[in-house]
Amino acid sequence: MKKIRIKEGTRSGGHYSPAVITEAKKLMFISGMPAVDPHTGHLVSGDLETQARQCLKNIQYLLDAAGAEVKDIVKITIYLIDGEKWVLINKLFHEFFGTHRPARTIIPVTAMHNKYEIQIEAVVEIND
Numbered sequence: 001m002k003k004i005r006i007k008e009g010t011r012s013g014g015h016y017s018p019a020v021i022t023e024a025k026k027l028m029f030i031s032g033m034p035a036v037d038p039h040t041g042h043l044v045s046g047d048l049e050t051q052a053r054q055c056l057k058n059i060q061y062l063l064d065a066a067g068a069e070v071k072d073i074v075k076i077t078i079y080l081i082d083g084e085k086w087v088l089i090n091k092l093f094h095e096f097f098g099t100h101r102p103a104r105t106i107i108p109v110t111a112m113h114n115k116y117e118i119q120i121e122a123v124v125e126i127n128d
Contacts, residue, residue, distance in 0.1 A: 019103060022074050022125045023125075024074075024125030024126060024127055025126075025127075025128075026125070026126035026127075026128070027074075027123055027124065027125060027126065028062075028066050028068065028123070028124040028126055029121075029122075029123055029124075030059055030062050030121055030122040030123070030124065031121055032077075032079060032119035032120065032121045033055045033058040033059055033062075033119060033120050033121065033122075034051075034055065034058075034112075034114070034116040034118075034119045035050070035051030035052070035054040035055050035116060035117070035118065036054070036058070037054065038058060038061060043114060043115065043116070048081075048082065048085055048088065048117050048118060049088060049092065051116070051117050051118050052088070052089065052092050052118050052120075053092065055118055055119065055120040056092065056096045056120065059073075059120060059122055063124065066124070066126060067126075068124050068125075068126055070096065070097055070098070070100060071100045072124050072125050072126070072127070073097075073100070073102045073122050073123070073124050074102050074103065074123050074124065074125050075102055075103045075104070075105075075122065075123040076093075076102050076103070076104045076105075076120060076121070076122050077104075077105045077107065077120070077121045077122075078104070078105070078106045078107065078118065078119075078120050079107050079109050079112065079118065079119045079120075079121075080106055080107070080108055080109065080117070080118050081108075081109060081110075081111070081112065081116075081117045081118065082108075082117070083106065083108030086106055089106065102122075
């Protein structure tokens with residue numbers, strides 16, 4: 001994955017890249033992952049941080065199942081009830097992604113089904 005930024009532009013303040021180019025021949029599209037424990041099928045109770053961590057765990061489970069790694073994620077989309085919580089999301093993404101910075105979009109929404117506070121979807125390059 002090659003990161004692209006505007007020439008002479010400032011570095012993005014969040015944990016993302018403005019654009020990325022992938023040469024992958026295969027892409028995996030991860031559906032919006034809510035904070036549901038895949039072993040019980042129940043919503044994980046707790047605050048937004050707890051729910052966001054479960055979403056990221058669910059993405060990690062799917063990466064593992066596909067033989068991919070966090071560094072293979074090229075795009076993340078986050079649907080978030082409270083758009084003011086982007087600082088928390090940046091913190092969690094820094095922990096999850098380390099130095100990797102995929103393209104990212106945060107979309108504030110007014111409500112989600114089943115009282116979810118967050119859902120995260122991803123596009124992953126698969127390099128066999």
